[in-house]
Amino acid sequence: MDKVKVGVIGTGIGSFHIRAYQKLPDVEVVAVVDLDPKRAKQIAQQYNIPRYFIDYSRLLKLDIDAVSVCTPNFLHSEMTLAALKAGKHVLCEKPMAINAQDAEEMVKVARETGKKLMIAFCNRFRNHPQLLKRYIEDGELGEIYYAKTRWLRRKGIPGMGGWFTTKAMSGGGPLIDLGVHVLDLMLWLMGNPRAVSVTGVTYNKFGSRIPLKEGTFDVEDLACAFIRLEMGTSLFLEVSWASHIKEDAGIHLSLFGTKGGAELWPLRIYTEKHGCFVDVEPRLEEVSGYEAEIAHFVDCIVEDKEPMATPEQGLEVTRILDAIYSSAETGREVVL
Template structure:
């Protein structure tokens, strides 16, 4: 059984990481850390374990084998590198870093210390997305033409433990807004499902709905090396209903993923035949949306079997690169090579 330490005890930890570790029979949380020590104290008192306010002290605990980094974006690299050098395996929330240089340093630290680094791109694990990847690889859609993928909701105010004062809205701590919170998920998902890399991006990124110095609305046009073109939308201004859907258009039909509340996988063939399947549910920030993403299961499975995780540091870096180049595109008002 892997002994786990949680670094950062905000909403992503309490709603996702902690419950999923608790449901995994091969993991046990023995340490919690947060700069607001009352948070880690409460969790330690409720579930058992040691509470820390300094993550360096948690990393000095020889019993901790695995850590989850659930802190603001600007701390991901620093804490991940320290944990890897302390001999811990690391599951780091996305985006993995705020620069490619930091991402490279994280990858290097994992390799130097022989430890596993997984980035929390949980959309890869969703059942409909898993099926789509298999079907596309098997040629079910034939030649792929285009796609549109969207991730939007009203914003992190009701989700973050700090509400409207959340670090999500602070550029120094967040680096980017909806693009880093949601857009990087979809960049990663499309790379994964399509099985290819993006080579060009054109982006329009705005702050229009929130009082913040980070983006809250972004639309990207992306192109792959083999000519697939599509759009990616990330928004904190989808008021009323969350949208976490992906549609892929190909020679033999259309694939709709998580576009319907019931039938999360739908294939419409070129002759109009419709195939519908209920393949799990995607997590949302809406009430009742805190379903098991199986991210922790995937992480612990990789550790148990001594195998590469579903999203390692190299994959996390490649998805981060798409977003960084999108920012460059928006700033220069030009198509940017990835």
Template sequence: MSIRLGVIGAGGIGRQHAESAAAAGSTVAMVCDVDLERARGLAADFDNARATADVDEMLSNDGLDGVVVAAPNAVHNELAIAALEAGKDVLLEKPMALDAAECDQIIKTLDASDRLLQLGFVSRYSPRTRQVAEFIASGRLGRIYYARAQWYRRRGIPGLGGWFTAKKMAGGGVLIDLGVHLIDLVLHLTGRPAPERVSGVCTSTFGSPIDQYTYTDMWAGPPRPGGVFDVEDGAHALIRCAGGLTMELATTWAANIDEQLFPTGILLLGDRGGCFFETWGSTLTLSTEMDGALVDVKPQLPPGDPWAIAWEAEHAAFGVSVASRTPPAASAADGRQVQSVLDAIYRSSAAGREVEVE
């Protein structure tokens, strides 16, 4: 569905959004970034796209159907509210905000408007995630009582010393960066049971001192000596949900681990079947019982690059919502629910005990 979009934030994620929107048939009409030259660099890749460093100029453009907020986490709240008040539909990159209180402010503005807001939970759209969702809908797993979600990086701190690793700008570290995807995926696949209690531990082990970090490769670039690292690079949690679901979460930006042995993915256990799948990889195993025999089914991965497919599908879904005025599946309420779990993990880690999700 073709819509005209403005993209706020011309960094790596902003570029990913712009290219994916274009692949989905939308028109990237305007790019905004505090660095005008960076905005111009991204806009130049799209026919007739304008560049600006003034967000008000973008939001006052009546030729835009919606905007993508792909700026640092600290300004998600401010930009989402401004866009909604300006009459724009919004695709808001995760996390929704810095905390649940900011999410509530966005939702209040959204509810007072006639606009739409979709969260950037792109992992929902991976081919493997969609296959697993179909298995669950068909009843092959039965009642899901346990989930384990993991995303380990051996040395993958993004832009160490930049805004990603500064709590004031990012709100947190690996938990708010990668853990947010894992929590949303489990809740999404299991029917969004209400998280009730959390016991979590956040650790900062490898990011400081910055000049001693063993850098290999990272999309956000090499470490920046003299920068800030005051967030976690590891997070582990046990999350108890209403209805009997228990979720374990494990994620690191950096750890002494073989990533090939611990691939990014989710394990789901149900009373009729279980499965493990790699969110962005090829592995998917459905373990169940058939005609009195225990069987493991390994469905083929649909053709194509899972990453590109998911990002394009996310923007296709946003385009359909905007054009049809249909509320998006990745809703503001979902974003707020995930944020409440993130907040609880941070509180639990600080307190050294289990806490309730608020």
């Protein structure tokens, strides 16, 4: 086919999408959308994009193949549905939606239209998780029965008073912002098991103490959850935007298997051979998750393949996030 023509809606994280698309010789970014006309024009000029709009519906009228939806969370569902119904393939930034009801409608319309809907879980595409996935699929860790993951910040509340800290627009705090990444990554590594029950707790101990000149802070700044998965497997999750720790902890995952265990980042494998403990630390050059996921999305369009990050998987993550928030609010376990 000719070059894949794409449009990008949103120019924050969307700038990463633009740069990744423009590194592919078979892709042309033909338009960009931002509510701020000055920002839209500036990005279009910076990246030599021929057209820019402040109304995404005008983009969808163009003869393009696909769009990246890179807007605030509460707009993901609306814009994705409109793009799918307009006959475009969609790469939707995480989180898929701010609730499972919206995510279910996105799955339904994607399947009805026959268009690709991929959720931008970029960490799946980095070298270390990709290699760990191969270790797991080759059976080298045996049966994985327990896992834990975290992404903790000492100080890192984004956009105080803006959409990030306004629940109606974001859907939540670090749980839906950071937790969505590590939860998806862990479920994917474990073979995408379904959750059967969730117990969660959320805290707002720092954000509410920071004086705001304007805007809202009505989300959590730390969340943790215990998630029971099918086949008896379990997962512990903790995330924060602010907490009294030594330093930002970044993404960390631990998997416990009957033949071996593993940690990320960096990737380390712990096992036993010939009566001795063996630690393996593969040497890998890190690659951009954004560039790899964009290349995969385009390849799925060209080759008519199912994306690695399916909308059904995004829906399952969203259901779990909903359940964590519900459990935190009620103080009870939520059975799924």
